Amino acid sequence: MNIIFKHVGSIRPIKNKLYIMMKTNPYSTSGYSRTIIFLIILLVITPLTFFGQGNPTDSQSVKVDSLKRKFILFGNEDILNVSLQFDLSTFMKKNLKTGSLDGIIAFALSETDTIDRKVKIKPRGEYRYKTCGFPPIQLTFKKPVNAYADTGKIKKIKLVTHCQQGKAYDDFVLREYLVYKLFSVLTDTSFRVRLLRIEYIDTKKERKPIKQYGFFIEPLDIMAMRTNSSIVKVTHLSQKNIVPPVMDRVAIFSYMVAQWDWSVPGLHNISVIVPKNYAGTGLGVAVPYDFDLTGLVNASYGFPDIATGLTSNRDRKYAGICRSREEFARALKEYRNLKGAFYSVINDFPYIDQKSKKDITDFLDQFFNQLDNQKDMERLIAQFMTSCKPL
Numbered sequence: 001m002n003i004i005f006k007h008v009g010s011i012r013p014i015k016n017k018l019y020i021m022m023k024t025n026p027y028s029t030s031g032y033s034r035t036i037i038f039l040i041i042l043l044v045i046t047p048l049t050f051f052g053q054g055n056p057t058d059s060q061s062v063k064v065d066s067l068k069r070k071f072i073l074f075g076n077e078d079i080l081n082v083s084l085q086f087d088l089s090t091f092m093k094k095n096l097k098t099g100s101l102d103g104i105i106a107f108a109l110s111e112t113d114t115i116d117r118k119v120k121i122k123p124r125g126e127y128r129y130k131t132c133g134f135p136p137i138q139l140t141f142k143k144p145v146n147a148y149a150d151t152g153k154i155k156k157i158k159l160v161t162h163c164q165q166g167k168a169y170d171d172f173v174l175r176e177y178l179v180y181k182l183f184s185v186l187t188d189t190s191f192r193v194r195l196l197r198i199e200y201i202d203t204k205k206e207r208k209p210i211k212q213y214g215f216f217i218e219p220l221d222i223m224a225m226r227t228n229s230s231i232v233k234v235t236h237l238s239q240k241n242i243v244p245p246v247m248d249r250v251a252i253f254s255y256m257v258a259q260w261d262w263s264v265p266g267l268h269n270i271s272v273i274v275p276k277n278y279a280g281t282g283l284g285v286a287v288p289y290d291f292d293l294t295g296l297v298n299a300s301y302g303f304p305d306i307a308t309g310l311t312s313n314r315d316r317k318y319a320g321i322c323r324s325r326e327e328f329a330r331a332l333k334e335y336r337n338l339k340g341a342f343y344s345v346i347n348d349f350p351y352i353d354q355k356s357k358k359d360i361t362d363f364l365d366q367f368f369n370q371l372d373n374q375k376d377m378e379r380l381i382a383q384f385m386t387s388c389k390p391l
Helices: 002-009 011-024 031-053 056-070 088-093 126-131 167-186 220-226 244-256 325-337 339-347 354-371 374-387
Strands: 080-086 101-108 114-123 137-146 153-160 193-202 210-217 229-232 270-275 285-288
Touching: 080 114, 088 193, 153 167, 167 193, 167 210, 167 244, 167 339, 167 354, 220 229, 220 270, 244 285, 244 325, 244 354, 325 339, 325 354, 325 374, 339 354, 354 374
Parallel strands: 080 193
Antiparallel strands: 080 101, 101 114, 114 137, 137 153, 153 210, 193 210, 229 270, 270 285
């Protein structure tokens, strides 16, 4: 628009000059007059044509800029297509001398538009780094991306990747994603996740591109900001430092999905935050994460620690703090009331096949069938009271 107004503004002095010239000699047909008239017509027509049709290049640029400004990583539930270009060969050899690699991630905003960000790529996760051919990743953005429309800029983020190539390992990733979604049925003080289709591109061209599923985990500082909470960083905590109903909720959830790999002391696969409404109580809220070794995922690369006494991924053991029978009954009723919501998360998810859905729901049935009547629930509570941690 500035260019257009500049052109329009420049016409008036020439028109005035011509008017004076023609007023003085209206019958002049000199070459000078014809040249001036031609220039005036050209100046008038060109900006009007420009104004009428618009500049497609500028219009496209404005559209892409608008999409970039509106892009928010956790703004919706849609699967996000991304490509990640970096030295894939060195990453998979696990001999990073610098600790991280330079790369570029591209987010597909539409069929034709993408936004690129320069990133640092670093492997994470001690167990998966040793066990898997493709370890999980921590991305550090050179230029942060928006987490939400009104909250938070993301500088660093965890990317959950496949352990090995192939459909079976995609299934493990998708199942772990679903565990996060199941916990979010219980509470908003949970980590949000964004599902991805990822194409890994080797900048050295030594490996073919790899296409697998993955997902981003909402960073802890962003989750704390979203829930109006502060982050607890001290590690010498126990379950007694957690709001009792919240602790019971986390412990029962861990039992439901057969998560043995967690602990409040040391903050192992647990974050602790203090929402504003609990400030001053001396108690925090536990938020679990890293569910790849759960029985619901049933990954072929992970098995329970021998110290747990469990013999398979799908063995369940209650590891929460001891409560009264009435308190356990009250906590279990929350799960019974939400059974339909849990199963909807699984059955409405379009990216796993019916065989996997049946396997997951059959596994959950083992838990929920114990809540169907008072006698079975009493038996489950007795089991909890046998293995729980003393107050």
